[in-house]
Amino acid sequence: MRVVIVGASGNAGTALLRRLRAEPDLDLTGVCRRPPTPAGPYADVTWHPVDIGSDDATDRLAEIFSGADAIVHLAWQIQPSHDQRRLYRTNVLGSRAVFRAAIRAGVPTLVHASSVGVYAPGPKRAFVRETWLRTGITESSYSRHKALVERMLDEIESDHPTLRIVRLRPGLIFQRDAGAEITRYFAGPLLPTSLLRFGRIPVVPRHPGLRLQAVHADDVADAYLRVLRADVRGAFNLAAGPVLDADIIGRAFHGVPLSVPGLLLEGAAALTWQLRLQPVDRGWVRLALKSPLMSCDRAAADLGWRPETDAVSAFRELLTGIADSAGTDSPPLTNDPGLPGRPGGLLRGRLPGNP
Template sequence: MRVVIVGATGNAGTALLRRLRAEPDVEAIGIARRTPADSGPYADMEWHSVDIGREDSLDPLTRIFDGTDAVVNLAWQIQPSHDARRLYRTNVLGSRTVFRAALRAGVGTLVHASSVGVYAPGPKWAYVKETWLRTGVPESSYSRHKALVERMLDEIESDHPTLRVVRLRPGLIFQRDAGTEIGRYFAGPLVPARLLRFGWVPLLPANPGLRLQAVHADDVAEAYLRVLRADVRGAFNIAAGPVLDPAVLAKAFHGLPVPVPGFALEGAAALSWWLRLQPVDRGWVKLALKAPLMCCDRAVEELGWQPRMDAVAALHEVVAGLAERAGQAESPPLNAGGSQPGRLGGLLRGRLPGTGNPY
């Protein structure tokens, strides 16, 4: 089976490459804007440098996809949050180009990395299935983009019934090697990450809406492999238990939950983002407060998928990675060194959080 992975050097892509190495009948081809060094999980495979957001990327993508059994689209930009045009260019227009290239090349299976962010606001004390309304959380550009891209897939499924289209909708994806990347995109260089090596956070914001789901990257990779091997279509929710709420986090990090109203969380995020002190805008807080909890029964029943690591262990792993500046030196997105935006070296060069292209 020949599989092309678009966005193969990021968090989920790196985990998927590790998993596919154990499958002797799978040939993985990687696509990234900046290709990685030929070592580690990226070694001994075919790589192509393509910026999917460019207007001229359709033809090279079509050539790469030619003769391919499946395309897995993992490409997505979280930053720079102060450049909405760039995010739309990559996330929405770039995804459209990937889909068009897959159709032109006659690919049999198209797998897309969606998210819990595609869902409309929903319950925090019950679980929604894949049929929940997919209008996103309007205040979040990430959520709006995920909903737009899934609507494209709806049209493709309707117009091309022989194409097998699958969407995975995971919660937060954690692994140790993504610690630096996640800190860079969601915390910024001003957070004293080294203090997290003690595994203690003295004060934790508590709000009834802060109930989130997470999953380890290796378990997400297993879900992608099972999708590639099974004759399934449609969407699959992917998350591990337990739900990460203030009580669970307080126990995990030996901290004290401090009640904070939602408007205060949103206001603090909006002001600090506007001042370029951190890279997360108000929309991310709104998404965290409004995104529903997902039922993963379909993945269990139709894919035989079960997470091997629970959400708390995955969170501990990524926090340790953040504190220890873990990453993958071969991958530009996961590289822990350098002076790119979102890193301390970048800040010293005037690259403020939420600005510049960290990819």
């Protein structure tokens, strides 16, 4: 089986390559803007450098996709958050190019990396199924883009009923190798990451909406493999227990929960983002406060999928990776200290949330 992975060098892509390379009957092709050094999880993969947001992306991708049995579309851009046009170009227009190329090449299976972010605001004390309204959280560009891309897939499913389309909607995806990347994308250079080596988070913000689901990247990769092997369609939620909130994190990491109003969380994010002190705008806070909790019953029933790593352990592994600036030889996961969102980048005038 020939599988082409678009966005194969990122957080989920790295874990997926680790998992798929263990399957002897799979021929793997990776597509990304900047191919990684072909070593470790990136070895034994045929790499193609393609910017999916470029004008010629559809033509180039269709040629690469020719003869493939499945396309896994993981590519997504989080930063630079101060350049919304660039994010739309990659996330929405780039996804359209991937889908058009898959149709043109006659690929029978298309697997898309969606997210909990596709869902409309929902409950924090109950779990929604895959049929929950998919209008996103308006204030979050990430969420709006996820909803737009799924609408494209709705139209493609209607127009091309023989194309098998699967959408995976995970919660937060954690692994040690993503430590440097997640710090760069979501925290910025002012976070005292070395303090996390002691396994302590002194103060944990508490709010009724701050109840989030997470899953280890290796468990997400296992779900992708199960999708490739099974004759399934539609959407699957992916998350591990327990739900992460201030009390659970406080107990696990010796922290004190501190009640914080949502408006204060959003205002602090907006102000520090505008001042270029950190890379996360208020939309990310709004997404965290409003996104629903997901039921994963369908993944268990139809895929036989159950996460091997619980959410607290996955979070602990990520924090270790953040403290150690863990990364890989892949450009998205690099621990290069000179990039925006890293201390060296700040010294060079490369501010968080900027190119």
